[in-house]
Amino acid sequence: MPYLLDASALLNIIISRGQKALDVVRGHFVLDLTSYEAGNTLWRLSVLQNKLTIEAVDSTLGVLTKLMEQTKEMNVRNMDLVSIMNVARNERTTFYDSAYIAAAKDRKLTLVTDDGRLSKAASKYVEVRGSSEL
Numbered sequence: 001m002p003y004l005l006d007a008s009a010l011l012n013i014i015i016s017r018g019q020k021a022l023d024v025v026r027g028h029f030v031l032d033l034t035s036y037e038a039g040n041t042l043w044r045l046s047v048l049q050n051k052l053t054i055e056a057v058d059s060t061l062g063v064l065t066k067l068m069e070q071t072k073e074m075n076v077r078n079m080d081l082v083s084i085m086n087v088a089r090n091e092r093t094t095f096y097d098s099a100y101i102a103a104a105k106d107r108k109l110t111l112v113t114d115d116g117r118l119s120k121a122a123s124k125y126v127e128v129r130g131s132s133e134l
Contacts, residue, residue, distance in 0.1 A: 030072075112130070
């Protein structure tokens with residue numbers, strides 16, 4: 001079954017597998033907002049929390065760029081925004097997180113996330129896995 005990978009899973013796959021991450025994600029799905037979310041996480045870890053060096057961030061972004069080229073990108077603007085908002089309201093999750101749930105449900109994809117809160121909410125709608133299960 002094809003997967004929809006969120007930013008948390010994608011970053012953890014990069015961190016744990018490096019260049020071998022390409023083999024894991026090839027042919028699976030991401031949302032168009034995934035690279036923004038991943039970039040924001042790296043920015044936060046580097047600039048605000050001082051947990052990553054500039055070199056580590058740049059290296060991770062290099063792998064992320066290659067990964068994004070190997071995945072199938074789903075565009076949120078082609079989705080039913082009302083359905084996303086309904087999930088957000090019902091589950092009290094962000095619109096971002098709800099977009100992953102709605103997209104996985106609509107396309108009958110397994111959602112891969114390492115975000116515990118998202119995983120719990122999404123499990124009511126779709127099959128959910130963590131990145132370590134791939």
